[in-house]
Every structure is written in structure tokens, then in C-alpha cells.
Amino acid sequence: MPTHISLAEAASLLGVSKETLRNWDKSGKLKSVRQPNNNYRLYALADVQKVVAEQPQAQYRVTQSLFNDSDFEQLPGSDREGKDKDLKRALAKVHRALRDTDANSSIVERFDETTKLVFLKLLAERDTANCEFFVQRPGETLEGYAQRLRTTFQEAAKSNHGLFPGKFRELKLSDTALAAVGSILADVELRASSQDLKGYAYEEMIRNTFDKGDNQQFFTPQPVVEFLVSALGDRLHGTVCDPAAGTGGFLVEIVKQNRPYKKLVALEIDERLAWVSGINLFVHGTTSAETHCLGNGGTLGKAGKRYQAAFDAIVTNPPFGSDFTDRTELEQYTLGKGKASRRRGVLFIERCLELLKEGGWLGIVIDEGALSLPSAADVRELILQRSELAAVFSLPETAFMPYASVNTSILILQKNSRPPEKQLTFFARAENVGRKANGDADIVYDDSGAPRLNSDLPEILEAWSRFESTGSLEHQTDSIFLANPLALANDLTNRENRLDFRFHHPARLAAQAALDRCEYKLLQLGELCDIRNEGYVPSVDFSDQVILYTGLAHMEPRTGFIHQASTPANALTSGVKKYYRGDVLFARMRPNLRKVAHVDFEKPGYASAECVVLTVKRNGGATPIIDPFLLSILLRSDYAYGQIIHLIAGIGRPRIALKDLLTIRIPVTPPEHQIALREAFLKTRAHYESLRLEARRLLECAASIELQAIESVAEGFVRRT
16 A cells, blocks of 8 residues: 555545645645655655544535545535435545555546446446446456456447547556456446436546646636536527537536537547546436547647537637647638637637537637737627627636636627627626635635535526526626627727727726716826825835835725824835825725725825825916815726726736826816815715714624623523522
8 A cells, every 4th residue: 555645646535626735735734745756746645644534524515525435415405415425435445446556557547447447337237137247256366357347348448439539448457456446346336326426426536637737737617617507508409519628517517407408519639538528428327429539729620620500509618828820720710810820719719600500609718808908809800790799707817726817708609690780798797706716615604604605606697597588687786787899899999899898897888978078177197196106115225114104905995094004114025105195095906996095194104016106286386286185086986997997907916007097087177166075075974984983883882782691691590580
């Protein structure tokens, strides 16, 4: 038995992601050693088993490792809850048996052999005369038993050649390993397990094997898969394809949701993944599926052309992080003609529309740059010319972390060679998708203590369903709204046909409308203000001193309240900017938080380098062109935010560029009007601050009464009433 196991195996045994395990290594919770040959992490098996034993048993576990003997538990209400656990336990034993008998094999190789044997077991159980096939017969030697398994599998794989490409038609295990695994499978009856459970167990095995960290692959998070298939709903009828199938996750979800498909087709450039997708669909019980491995560019290459206009619906998450460079094939694309290379994700949009029948539906995950960047204007023109854009679902930057940091959106399109001139598109933005940045499930608890995924996708799906059935929305919000992209096609502000969530956000349109009807002279922020750029590095310039510092954490969202904190200069190793009374601070990072404030401190201070320090210009004399206090309020409003929302860029920590910030247009009103606005605001602020004080007093009073009630009960136990 091995004394050390790999990172992937340790993560599997513990039921955590590999990223979590790496963090444990850094914190010292579970230390690794390095393999001499390749410097990969290895973990002492005894240490891992000790951590497993010490882990508290959660009431519910949203995801678990397949290779773990713990009970099969799910969120309450899951249709898998309480079902037979034999298959999961058997596969866990199979994995350990292969690891123990062939320690030099990789996790992918063990996955291959386990898949072959599970397939053979399922076939044997379907044949009632052969249900004892895995039992070693009286007098049968270990070598004879192993050879019987090999020969039978080879014949079965040949008979099911559509599921088994040539390189996967032989069992490659040693006699000892085959005998060990065979004895495990002989003791379990897979047909006694539900189809749902068999499918779930195989999916878990896939997830624990194919991970970007080891195999340069990453797959669509399950919440996103479930959402996209649900959003397409019964549009997934007839012949449905995933032209970049991976392990078949989207197609499997179609089976699980019982959508009205007639045939499922998986196209994949990688031979192993094409095989896995076919087996995955087989294990989930569908007999109406085809898988094809397409070489020489995959679906984007010559082989993909033979499926032109073949599908009623397509659902896919194509690879969009690399370039397609086949010059001959690029000439076949509208989006590739005359180019030396083009992003694969861009070309997949065009190819998918070609593969659809007229009126067919496409659900696709794309890099958000295709919807907004000037370099992709031709992509958007093609979308609007060849299809109706039904929906744009913007995903958070963390959706694919820790494997990729990229802004993505989901598009739902209907192929239409003559799209209507007027069409409403459903736009939505999810801030949470039930997944943390490290890949772990993001769980929150309701007031009753019941767990659920922290996800905005169910709310978006519900609103989308209402829109589908009624053609309208009762209430539009900052995160869910309707827009007509075609109405802006000839708008000077949209020469590039932008289709992204931010550009069509109601705040931007409202701000534009307000600018159009403004009765006062408009000046850009850069014309109204100078930038105060007195930069310092406190730990260098003010060593051993204490300075008055205002970081982003000292600026409240929306309210305009800021604080000066006495801070040792040695603790501030990055740059700061000096500010004075009367300046305006604007936090460029996450501008949606509206961290903008007027400085009213007696003493100067130093702000985070993420802040722009604005100082209002003056009208010849001592009077500012605009009251700095009113300017700070205006810069926190939708009027200002709407002018820059579509210009915000960045992953994880989005920012507004200084040049874009300075283009905000500000109405310059007469001094007497500014005085009236300031007085009205101060009067309203005094009112809402008094309400806050009263609310705080009532909360403190309620807390005091609660404590008295608790103490009265305690007193009742020690004294007679």
C-alpha cells in the first residue's frame, strides 16, 4: 500500500477542491512533500486519513468526493437523498484498489480502466444469464479470471464501437489489479441503484479526474450548466448538439431535465473527452446519443462543415481563450476572412449559427469582450444580421475561478436570416452563482438554518420564464431589465453595436436622456476640476511617523461619509495621494459602490492611490465653478454612474480609467440655484439622520429588553415566584 498520494487523490479523499488543499498546505493544516522527479505535491496517506477522521460531519454536504466512503448526502429535497449508496462505495473501493495495485498509474489512467469495468458490469447485469459474470468461478486461476474479463470486455467494446474508439477497447490492468477490482464489482448490484444515482456517481468521478490543474482542461460549473439548460427549456427538442462537448455535461443535463430531444450529438476535438462524453450519456440512460471526435481543428475545421444546418438546438461553452490559425479554414468564415488568426470563441458563434437549422436555438457561453470590445464589432454585426438576440446573462468574474479569471456572458439566440427590426432582449446580471472563487460550493443558510446555494440564477431564471410567457417584466431592476439593441444600432453612441449588459443598462440610458434634456451648460469633469497629484510612499517618505490616512475601507458606499485614521506610515508600503479641505475624493475601484466624498477635515490627509483627488476650478475670483460638496453628491448619483457604467473594465476588481472618469458631463447651474440645492439636501439629510438615530435607539432598547427577559428566566430558576 502506498505511503504517499497525489494532490488530486488527497483532495478526493478529503472531499475538498485542490485549491483548498493548496491553501491548507500554506497554512500548515496539512503539509505536503515534493516529488523529486517533477516537484509535484505528495501527501502522507496517514496524515490525510487523520484529517478525514478529525473533520466534523456536516449535516448536509453539497458536493462530495467520489473516492470517499462517507455517506451519500445531499441538500434536503434532492431526489437523490436517501437512495442506495452501493455504487458510490463500490467505485471508491475500485479507485483505492487500482491505486494500491498500480501505484505508478496516473489518475486519468485509473479513470479509464474504472470506466471500462463499470461499463462491462452494466452490460453483464443486463444479461440475466450472465449476472454472476464477475464472480471468480470454482477452480479458475487468477490469471484465467483476469483473461476472461479482458476477452469479454474486448468483445463488448468491439460490439459497441460507437462508444469505444480503438485506443479504449482493451483493458490494460495487470492480473492482480483486475482480480482485485473484479471481486469488488462482484459484490455490488448496479441495477439496484437508480439511473440518477449511477449518473451522479459517474459525474463525480469525471470531476475528480479532469481538472485544469493536472490535465489542462476545465469545465463549466454545474450551476451554470443547469441554468443554461433550464433557460433554453423545451427549445431543446429534435436533434441537439454540443459542438465543444468536453465530458458531455450540457447534454447529460438535458437528459436529467427530461427535455424533449430526439437525439443528442457530442462533437469534441479531444479523443478521450469524446469517449468520456459518450460513456457519460450511456450511464445516464440515453440510447439516443452520438459522439464524434473531430480532428484537424475540431468543429471549427473541415470536419465540422458536414453538420451544416443539421441541428434544432445547440448548447455549448466553447474554448474562447486561444486562437484558431488555420489560414485555409479561416477564409471560410465571415469573421476569419483575410485574418492570420481569430479567437476560437468568436468563430464558434459563426459556426454554431451555420450548424443550426433556420429557427434553431443557440445557448452559448462567450467571452464578454465579444459583446463590448471595438475589435469584435464585426462579431456583433453578424449576430444581429443572422439571429434574434433573446437574452444576455452576464456572469460574475468568479464564475470560472480558480481555473480562469474571465468576464463571461451567456447568449440565447434564435437563428433567423431575416431578424425583425424591433425585438426586446432580456438582460440580467448574476453577482453570485453558488460557487466561491476557490471552486468550493458557496452555501448560505436561511432563518430556519436550512442550507442553499448563494446564487442569483434562480431569481434570474424565474424572471426569464415570466418574460417568455408574457413578453414583459412587471418590475425592472438594476440587475434584470429589457432593452432593444437594434433601436441603438444607428445611435451615435453605439456605432459598434455593443450588446453587453453594462452598455444597455437603464442607468446609462437614463443618464443619456437626462443629458439630452439638460437646460444648463454641460462641462466635462476634466474641464471643471484639476487633479491633485501629490504622491508619496509613506513607509519611505514619512518613515516612523503617524499620518492621517483615508483608505477605501474608510469610505462608506453611497453616503459620502469618510474617516481619517491615524496610521503608522511604516504600515503603508504602497503609494498615497495628499488631499486638503474642499477636495473631492473619487474611488476608481468598484465605482458601482459610489465611494465619493467631499473633504471637510481641518487637517490635510492622505488617500489611497485608488482615489482620484479632484479640486474644483474657480471662476476668476475665489468662487468655485461648482460647489465641491454638491459635485460629490452628483458623482454618487445614477446621473454620473450611468455615464461611465459601460466604460468600467477589469476582472475581480473593476475600475474606471481616469480618462473616462474625466468625461462625465456636469451641468453648471447659477450660484443661487446651487445654494438652494445645497440647503434642500442638508435639510433632507438632517431628517434621515434623525431617523437613523431613532432606529438605533429602538434597537438598543429592544436588545436591553431581550437581555432582561433572559435574566428573568434565570432568576425564576433560583427563586420562587
